Amino acid sequence: MPVSTANHLLESLEPVVAENLDRHLGLAQEWHPHDYVPWSEGRDFALLGGEDWSPEQSRLSETAKAAMITNLLTEDNLPSYHREIATRFGRDGAWGTWVGRWTAEENRHGIAMRDYLVVTRGVDPVELERARMDYMTSGYDSGDKTPLEAVTYVSFQELATRVSHRNTGKVTNDPVADRMLARISKDENLHMVFYRNIVAAALEIAPDETMRAIADEVIGFEMPGATMAGFRRNSMMIAKAGIYDLRLHHDDVIMPILRHWDVFDRTNFGGVGEQARDELATFLEGLDTQAARFVERRAEHRARAAARSDSGETPDIAS
Numbered sequence: 001m002p003v004s005t006a007n008h009l010l011e012s013l014e015p016v017v018a019e020n021l022d023r024h025l026g027l028a029q030e031w032h033p034h035d036y037v038p039w040s041e042g043r044d045f046a047l048l049g050g051e052d053w054s055p056e057q058s059r060l061s062e063t064a065k066a067a068m069i070t071n072l073l074t075e076d077n078l079p080s081y082h083r084e085i086a087t088r089f090g091r092d093g094a095w096g097t098w099v100g101r102w103t104a105e106e107n108r109h110g111i112a113m114r115d116y117l118v119v120t121r122g123v124d125p126v127e128l129e130r131a132r133m134d135y136m137t138s139g140y141d142s143g144d145k146t147p148l149e150a151v152t153y154v155s156f157q158e159l160a161t162r163v164s165h166r167n168t169g170k171v172t173n174d175p176v177a178d179r180m181l182a183r184i185s186k187d188e189n190l191h192m193v194f195y196r197n198i199v200a201a202a203l204e205i206a207p208d209e210t211m212r213a214i215a216d217e218v219i220g221f222e223m224p225g226a227t228m229a230g231f232r233r234n235s236m237m238i239a240k241a242g243i244y245d246l247r248l249h250h251d252d253v254i255m256p257i258l259r260h261w262d263v264f265d266r267t268n269f270g271g272v273g274e275q276a277r278d279e280l281a282t283f284l285e286g287l288d289t290q291a292a293r294f295v296e297r298r299a300e301h302r303a304r305a306a307a308r309s310d311s312g313e314t315p316d317i318a319s
Ligand SMILES: [Fe+2]
Pocket: 075, 106, 109, 161, 188
């Protein structure tokens, strides 16, 4: 899309952004990270005369640790995401107010999760800090997305994050962590609704360009953490545990948003939009098949692991 068209679209969407910003501010409830952290469990580390972290202090499973670290490091790269949206949406008017507000809300997520993990000694704080330094130093760059592509991408990404936090809470086996992650998930859901509503308006203003952006963002979707050290290993564990996998990605992230936009029943597309929709439909069929295969393989793997543990062998920890 030429720059002039992209800017024009941003301007046309401004009243919708203003309306949804008001809606968001009306619905968002104030909450404080400190309320979600069990401070009474905290104690000094060696530098202050206490004891440094060691693995037996953690009550989290290997899977819960992998998910917590992945989710926290993803939240930590906020300066990159701020840059991503500030350069696309600008700093003026309702777009600019949203960029600031969203950034401030997101920062709470990293604060709450880090405080929880350090106080409860859930993960190695040295390893966590080194990973944060590493990941933030390389930063996140989504490439040359247009503003429309960026707003489309984050619609899916916010919902993906919501699902991931929510299911991570469940595998921690800790009601304190579960409550904290449920609270964070609520924020992610409101963020998703905001972006989703902007794209819905864009589908009316510029149906073909928006449909093209939707197809491209679904087909090329990648979580922002993909460049993080250990991401492959951790995301495998996360998928095996059903925290975030292809089935959830298709059923609980991509499809509900596409349905909300009425993508497959719309009649206002020209040739470009029709073609993009066809490509999307073909891709989704493939994704659904892949998801079914993954779930099948996982079930077989779990059954084998259960049989092994019945016979007294050590079960695979990630399954
Ligand atoms: Fe977040």
